[in-house]
Amino acid sequence: xxxxxxxxxxxxxxxxxxxxxxxxxxxxxxxxxxxxxxxxxxxxxxxxxxxxxxxxxxxxxxxxxxxxxxxxxxxxxxxxxxxxxxxxxxxxxxxxxxxx
Amino acid sequence: xxxxxxxxxxxxxxxxxxxxxxxxxxxxxxxxxxxxxxxxxxxxxxxxxxxxxxxxxxxxxxxxxxxxxxxxxxxxxxxxxxxxxxxxxxxxxxxxxxxxxxxxxxxxxxxxxxxxxxxxxxxxxxxxxxxxxxxxxxxxxxxxxxxxxxxxxxxxxxxxxxxxxxxxxxxxxxxxxxxxxxxxxxxxxxxxxxxxxxxxxxxxxxxxxxxxxxxxxxxxxxxxxxxxxxxxxxxxxxxxxxxxxxxxxxxxxxxx
Numbered sequence: 001x002x003x004x005x006x007x008x009x010x011x012x013x014x015x016x017x018x019x020x021x022x023x024x025x026x027x028x029x030x031x032x033x034x035x036x037x038x039x040x041x042x043x044x045x046x047x048x049x050x051x052x053x054x055x056x057x058x059x060x061x062x063x064x065x066x067x068x069x070x071x072x073x074x075x076x077x078x079x080x081x082x083x084x085x086x087x088x089x090x091x092x093x094x095x096x097x098x099x100x
Numbered sequence: 101x102x103x104x105x106x107x108x109x110x111x112x113x114x115x116x117x118x119x120x121x122x123x124x125x126x127x128x129x130x131x132x133x134x135x136x137x138x139x140x141x142x143x144x145x146x147x148x149x150x151x152x153x154x155x156x157x158x159x160x161x162x163x164x165x166x167x168x169x170x171x172x173x174x175x176x177x178x179x180x181x182x183x184x185x186x187x188x189x190x191x192x193x194x195x196x197x198x199x200x201x202x203x204x205x206x207x208x209x210x211x212x213x214x215x216x217x218x219x220x221x222x223x224x225x226x227x228x229x230x231x232x233x234x235x236x237x238x239x240x241x242x243x244x245x246x247x248x249x250x251x252x253x254x255x256x257x258x259x260x261x262x263x264x265x266x267x268x269x270x271x272x273x274x275x276x277x278x279x280x281x282x283x284x285x286x287x288x289x290x291x292x293x294x295x296x297x298x299x300x301x302x303x304x305x306x307x308x309x310x311x312x313x314x315x316x317x318x319x320x321x322x323x324x325x326x327x328x329x330x331x332x333x334x335x336x337x338x339x340x341x342x343x344x345x346x347x348x349x350x351x352x353x354x355x356x
Binding site: 058059064084085 | 155156159162163166168169170171172173175176177178179182183185186189190192193196
């Protein structure tokens with residue numbers, strides 16, 4: 001289970017890597033084949049695809065530290081409001097006077 | 101050492117193969133070219149390796165940043181979930197606030213009304229009236245049939261809860277007005293009324309009247325024949341009736 005999770009994570013990491021494409025380009029250059037331009041186009045499209053994916057990623061407008069801070073603030077807000085609601089729903093505001 | 105370090109630390113297989121490929125490429129070209137036999141042979145290789153090292157490093161950094169971005173994305177989802185919870189709690193608090201406001205309004209109204217009732221109770225206690233006096237007064241104002249029709253009243257009965265024209269003319273004011281000038285009022289009924297008699301034709305016959313009623317008898321107070329009204333109350337009752345019931349819109353007015 002852990003191994004499969006690690007391999008999937010490695011695959012995800014490898015998806016972002018541009019080195020295989022650079023390697024293919026250099027290989028083509030070494031062989032003096034006509035596929036160099038094709039490989040260069042692949043690299044270019046990969047970079048463009050990465051740019052588009054990054055622009056669509058949510059939550060990257062602030063740093064991880066700021067995000068953590070916001071998350072802590074939100075959790076504190078939820079906790080405080082839950083406490084308030086629990087307190088006021090269970091509070092008896094009307095004290096019945098004792099019959100004298 | 102340099103290459104092994106690169107192979108260990110950099111992302112994978114691609115980086116190592118790149119370096120090996122470059123080494124092979126350059127070494128193969130170095131064998132054939134004269135330029136590569138010079139001491140400068142190592143410089144292009146060294147710069148190439150530097151470039152490769154930078155490329156591998158950048159690629160590694162890029163992958164790390166992408167991993168951070170993915171984790172930030174997950175945190176962002178968690179934050180969105182928490183924001184929805186906060187909104188829900190806010191709506192619950194607003195709902196509770198509205199209910200408390202409504203309860204406060206209702207209680208304030210109830211307290212105000214209770215205070216007003218207590219004031220009226222105190223006022224009533226201060227100005228208390230005996231029940232016997234109330235009953236006597238009620239009897240006096242209702243004796244002239246101004247608040248309720250007589251028990252034997254039927255549709256067609258000319259009696260009204262207010263003084264009728266005949267009653268007014270037969271009263272003190274009518275008699276006083278007609279005394280100085282006889283014949284001012286040319287109406288026969290009026291003269292007859294002034295004289296204290298009515299002709300037989302014009303004498304109204306009502307089912308409620310008893311058979312031994314005299315022809316010319318004037319009915320200033322219709323109930324007096326039947327003895328329903330106590331004696332000596334007429335003026336007082338009329339005054340009280342005028343004060344108490346000034347509304348002429350009685351149900352019996354349009355019965356005829």
